[in-house]
Amino acid sequence: MKKFLVVEDSPIVIKIIKHIAKLDPSLHFDTATSYKEAKTLLEDNGIDKYLAAVVDLNLPDAPDGEVVDYTLSLKIPTIVLTGSYDEHKRDEMLEKPIVDYVVKESRFSYEYVLKLIHRLHKNQHIKVLVADDSKTSRKFITTMLQPHLYQVIEAEDGQQALEIIQKDSNIKLLITDYNMPVMNGFDLVKNIRREVDKNSLVIIGLSTQGSGGLSAKFIKNGANDFLSKPFSHEEFHCRILHNIETMEHVETIQHAAYHDYLTDLFNRRYFYEKGEEALSNSHKKGTPTCLALIDIDHFKKINDVYGHDAGDHTLKEISVLLKQAFGRFIFARMGGEEFCALMPGLDINKATTLLENFRELVEDHIIMLDNTSVTVTISAGIASDENNSLDELMNEADRQLYNAKEGGRNQICAAS
Known part of the structure; x- marks a missing residue:
């Protein structure tokens, strides 16, 4: 997030804003205690550096809100702070293209200002x-x-x-x-x-x-x-x-509801909902579809040797590779170290080639665990759709995955 500029002559107000902003590492700001100092900062740093300006309405060298007009003239979104509520002044300020007019009443006023900063960032x-x-x-x-x-x-x-x-x-x-x-x-x-x-x-x-x-x-x-x-x-x-x-x-x-909390991949619920829909469309169009179940080999050893945090890190790393390889398809973490991908438009040969490429990608990928480099491998089973249900495809892919594990792991088995 870009910095914002605080133009305020009260050390107490600046201290409060700093204290609240410390609770959010994404918030960074520069301070100016006068109109002159604010002008120098903006001229030296450039207006593009700042997302917004939070300005005091009454400064020693700008007692009538001149700094508000200055920041607005530079097209900087401006939040106006004032020490007292004045209906006439409020109406006058709201006639200008400011973001908001905030009275410095309590901590909640400053929390509201920082909420507005976040809102401006999102609004972009x-x-x-x-x-x-x-x-x-x-x-x-x-x-x-x-x-x-x-x-x-x-x-x-x-x-x-x-x-x-x-x-x-x-x-x-x-x-x-x-x-x-x-x-x-x-x-x-x-x-x-x-x-x-x-x-x-x-x-x-x-x-x-x-x-x-x-x-x-x-x-x-x-x-x-x-x-x-x-x-x-x-x-x-x-x-x-x-x-x-x-x-x-x-x-x-x-x-x-639809994402795995650890890897941010789609979850089982999403896979079944979207998978059923995609499989139905493939049946109507007569296009080939394959389903693959993928499992990280000897994953339990990583947890046992390096700890569960290392296991979580490994899952995240493999998930990144999964997104690279299967980004155009429907894929999800099904639970534990098991993942699934539905590949509409791919026949068994193309699906096998894709899975082989992914297996090699994982095998060559170095994962750093507490300054120790490790590698993992995956096994996968592939099922080809012949007007099957999603559950039937899952069961066949699971049988092929079992064959891959029994055959020594780090391999792909596909239904013939």
Whole structure:
């Protein structure tokens, strides 16, 4: 993560921020105690070095917030700190393209600031689509989003927005107006939800027709949330933040459900769900498919001799090689030292060649365990699909794996 800049004349505030930031090794920042010092730092280091600036509203050489205008003029996302709450000053600041306005009340205020820094870092990778037939409205929303570092794309009607989303699966947030030509907001949401669920794409509806019925209709048609125009700067960003974080929490849970905690490979559950689907497609298309069960030879000896941490490290190393060799296929850690790969499109000869190459890759790979270099080998069994079920393929591959083990290990056996 890039550094951020703290412009603050209070040693106590700087000390608190340093203390909280120490708890997170990804957070690094420079400090300036005056407008002059901040200007020198930015001129010497360059603005590209900094993700954002956290600036005090009242500095000895900039008592009227001049440093805020300076960092904004450099297009640096700016979080404003103030020692006291002033409604007029707050409104004045929120008229500017700042990230947020934070009162220095307690430790929680500074924790919130650091949370905003993390959010800005994440936002750089989030694509947002704004759909509105009014160029003025699109520009207004885009101007609110850009200081938060979102990647913003614009569409001038529902049809154009739908086409953009169909071409770009990386869009995570859609902000759409209701009244649009060609395709209105309701129809846009309905069409999107046929293909993309709420956990993969957040949709927030907008309209000047702020009746309860309109908001309910938007949400019933698949939107995650709704805002009536005009809305405040803070409400807009609070709604977006809430929905984005909810989506990210769901993604975290889904990742945990389908991934092995140690190696971050897919797990048995994922393999069976996606494997059944892929095998069914292969049967429909009549394409060859093979399944391989892979086992690390004498893995127990590594645990016994070097300890379980060394065993975990070995599993991680082999997992990296597995990703290199089988990245285009469905593969998973099935448990312990056993892995599985389903290879749609490969006949038995091609699958055997791939597994032989992988066996050689593993055999030649040096693993460092407590300053000791070791090597391991793998054995594998391959089954070829003949309109079998996934379980039948697994059983046949397991029999072939047994043959490979009985034959002396470090070899590949395939069903003839």
